[in-house]
Amino acid sequence: MGTDATQDLGAWLDGSIMAKRGLMRGKVGKTHELTEEKQGVFHYTIGPYSEPVMTVKPGDRIVVWTKDAFEGRIKSEKDKPSDILEVPFLNPQCGPIMIEGAEKGDAVAVYIESMLPRGENPRGTCCLIKEFGGLVGTTYTAMLNDPLPEIVKKIDLDTEKVYWSDRVTLPYKPHIGTLSCSPQIDSINSLTPDQHGGNMDMPDICPGHVCFLPVKVPGARLFVGDCHACQGEGEICGVAVEYPAVITLRVDLIKGWNIDWPRIETPELIMTVGSARPLEDAMRIAYRELVFWMMKEYGFDKYDAYMLLSQVGKAKLGNVVDPKYTIGAAISKRHLA
Amino acid sequence: MGTDATQDLGAWLDGSIMAKRGLMRGKVGKTHELTEEKQGVFHYTIGPYSEPVMTVKPGDRIVVWTKDAFEGRIKSEKDKPSDILEVPFLNPQCGPIMIEGAEKGDAVAVYIESMLPRGENPRGTCCLIKEFGGLVGTTYTAMLNDPLPEIVKKIDLDTEKVYWSDRVTLPYKPHIGTLSCSPQIDSINSLTPDQHGGNMDMPDICPGHVCFLPVKVPGARLFVGDCHACQGEGEICGVAVEYPAVITLRVDLIKGWNIDWPRIETPELIMTVGSARPLEDAMRIAYRELVFWMMKEYGFDKYDAYMLLSQVGKAKLGNVVDPKYTIGAAISKRHLA
Amino acid sequence: MGTDATQDLGAWLDGSIMAKRGLMRGKVGKTHELTEEKQGVFHYTIGPYSEPVMTVKPGDRIVVWTKDAFEGRIKSEKDKPSDILEVPFLNPQCGPIMIEGAEKGDAVAVYIESMLPRGENPRGTCCLIKEFGGLVGTTYTAMLNDPLPEIVKKIDLDTEKVYWSDRVTLPYKPHIGTLSCSPQIDSINSLTPDQHGGNMDMPDICPGHVCFLPVKVPGARLFVGDCHACQGEGEICGVAVEYPAVITLRVDLIKGWNIDWPRIETPELIMTVGSARPLEDAMRIAYRELVFWMMKEYGFDKYDAYMLLSQVGKAKLGNVVDPKYTIGAAISKRHLA
């Protein structure tokens, strides 16, 4: 199943939080295009200090041409990542896109309409990067063991399939790895997820779903990049099928919705997202935010919510490889009725 | 959907690892009944020092009458757990059941045929226990905050539904919380999961699935208990819908299958289970074991397996509340073909 | 023992790394004064985007007038921190001070000559802040427990003693809580320690010792603040005896000393500093950096260094309360001869 079936994916949207609470009540505004040329310089840090590339209104649609996490520099399976990549210039971000009227204490809603591969013969890239990944010593989990070999894999893909190997073909299930609004005064490298969103690598931030992000600065300053043609839970080797994509987003603004961490809405569930180390802290953040959400907006008693989640809570690993790990905690909408 | 539909749940078994590699090749032997009377004393520690309650042969079926995790002592919503429960006498286990011919280096396969509530008007118990749970300070994550109030919830249930509250009814989705073979020389309290299995609280150890456990002592010494009528991922408040159940298991023995951690097989996937703290270590164990499994038995290169799991790996939270946390890492069987 | 005995504290400096490898070979240059007036706006984020307040040369001495971590806003024991403090405007930093000639790949050496309390009747402040501290649920270690009460303690002090209570008087043992050079492109809030230094809260960054910091941007951009009149290992309640101080620093530049994390030199030992979560990762970073240092500059084989540290390594907790925890790993100079 591809991602261009916009009409189907969005059928549930009329009943969504985005439509019910967003300023535009689900209406679609103007379409903007953020091409590579318009973007100019890509960003490796997410904060309030960079020049906006465009301003949109709530309800507007934005078509963004993203580069892959390596900015396209890994071109062949013979390339050696350590020769090519330079920290901290990894994971180029498009933006910042200003959203008219956004102020600290609001939430931006981002509905992902579609994600399409760029180019004639689209290919993704996966690789093993030295001292990066979930089952190796890293910069932070510092080890004396020798690193794994550097391996690059270039993978053909289209809107149906990811042609992983002769043996294995995977479904094309794209998602956005890095989505953020600016922190208030910090500027955070695009590899790190936190309260602002960032490099969550959460598979549920995908076509047909809505992501809500807290606004901390005027205009929100939306950044986006790091598209994955598919990714497992945890992104265990540190790298998904990284690819350049054309993504279509629809944004809205929920005034006065003062959320502390990113949230996701799908046709079936609501999810809160926590990013921290150790991994149990990411989990704690996500589940506590979900308790608070259920209390505040669905009329649950605090301990009822906690005990109910013990029976029906869903937990989804985003990444277990970035400087902070990401978990989503979710509950089915049918238990919230 | 209830759990007595044995014939359906087991339709896939003929093609399972259990049937292909178990001594009995899927054939069913004699049925044994382990009643409360036969069990006599229940166990709170899992090891090689207790008296066996019965001996079965590979292929045999065992019907076990389990008590709930509180040994039935929490009878009313007015009860106060701290008055009633005494550490370490929590989570009573049936067994040990000796499996003829089991030796160190083998694996025991446990297929769960069914789980049925005991008694006329079956009820489950959920509660908040002082300094226990995923979002509170605990014995190990020691805090100075006051504990939460102690709350007890008694919940009616049948083989279709768990009647959680006036507002919320949940599906009956039972699983076994604690399943183990004995460690070699240690005896581990029944609250703690580890390499021997133990209190994994993993929802996938449920009717229709097979769990494989490493054998460390002659006869394997199988223990089982801690049935849950339903449980969310993480068992976040520390307690599921705990209930006394009649469970029907079928066991087999895979000679010389020297696994280091528990494994699970379902119709759709294979899963490895890790238990450790911090939570990322549980995840690392599970994913590494899965890499090793793919290498050894499905012909994958080590780094191929690692990179493929980065695209399609599934991660499932068992518990995030016990002395060790539990995660399962899985891959769909269709990617292993 | 007070901190004004500059001549004694620095007696060892001639043989220090700072004197042997710094551009100025231990010579002292001009003295600069960074008063509150000169500072103007204080900073709450450490990065490359703020306006420099002065430029100094290697060898120069800088006298800095710091504010306490609450910018002096907690004036009385009746104050309630949650009414007064606003995240992220905590822990005001002086600077950035530009160091002539500093370039990426160099290290800045900061020798702390003295730390003196400011004002006529100097007082420090300790308090309990909601959801902050080592034995409570926090923003990241998210809990449902009620927070501790907010308590403020104002403490008289002088250059000999900290008059904690009627019962307990403590020695005045000041150190600098937050010391940094700018990251390359990120701007990191002043509460968080990392590779750039930051809020390490490491008691060994004190008068008589040298701290080395990696340079990532031209001019290094030195920030300093957060003085403590005394602090235990771990800063367990999250707050030391916070006080405004006049500190005298001497800086030098070690060209081409490309260190990855902060380092400390004292008369007796060399120390590497790691900041991360979980705490074992901070420890791993610190000990690995120390292995690397012993290999590169003291002629040890990698495994010799590792095994020797297993016998004589010293570990010092800095903070266990900030967004990243800090540990120093050290070895006595006598084992390096």
Add this chain to the structure above:
Amino acid sequence: MGTDATQDLGAWLDGSIMAKRGLMRGKVGKTHELTEEKQGVFHYTIGPYSEPVMTVKPGDRIVVWTKDAFEGRIKSEKDKPSDILEVPFLNPQCGPIMIEGAEKGDAVAVYIESMLPRGENPRGTCCLIKEFGGLVGTTYTAMLNDPLPEIVKKIDLDTEKVYWSDRVTLPYKPHIGTLSCSPQIDSINSLTPDQHGGNMDMPDICPGHVCFLPVKVPGARLFVGDCHACQGEGEICGVAVEYPAVITLRVDLIKGWNIDWPRIETPELIMTVGSARPLEDAMRIAYRELVFWMMKEYGFDKYDAYMLLSQVGKAKLGNVVDPKYTIGAAISKRHLA
């Protein structure tokens, strides 16, 4: 400085908790000798299921002949640990020694009079063991990296010095790595520290100091082993200078002192010991126990104790390599007056 200077080391004992609260009020009873012959079989698991080797009275002195952690099997630098060592048969323990009158809820006090090397030309052993240590992937922190090479180092030593290498000579500073009373129903392998004591690898459990252990079973069942001729904080490579020793202990019994975790008393300070993962949980346990101790026995208010420890608390790493990590938290006795 050697360890046979019993008279000096113990000069402070008259004022110790052991002398003030122990049944024998500091008086010394009979001396027992636990030779290898008397011990017979050594133990690799600490619990209530093994045969006592002797019974002593409070106040008695016990001279114990311990084996090294490898049971003497690593004899030469050419030995390969993975050929010789077999999990779980590591870290052999002497005992259990029954202490007359000990009951659940009491504490055993163990004063270490002396530790002397055994044999004519005493040697210790250090080595690198595959997938064990603080800076490598391990069984729990599972990695795909290749393990480090296995290296064995045999080290001459006497009661003054440890002759580490041509370059480095270390002081002989012995301590007991593993000291325990039995858990109530569990039997815990001798590599793991926990509430019962166990493999804490805490350098402060050394001649001249007292260690207090909680009693959970009649007779306490004291186990001891794993002597180190010296060890750094954290025991970073996983192995200290392991050696067979003759240790002289004096035991007493504090009736009704119901402690939850081990405690240490030295001439200068009192210390609580926590063992857990992640490392911050070990720290939390230790500091919380110290707060509780200060409240209960030194008249501190809870928050006073917490805030005071933030200024003067000492933290000491025991091990960061065993299945649970160990930290001690301490306060100087002069602040308790």
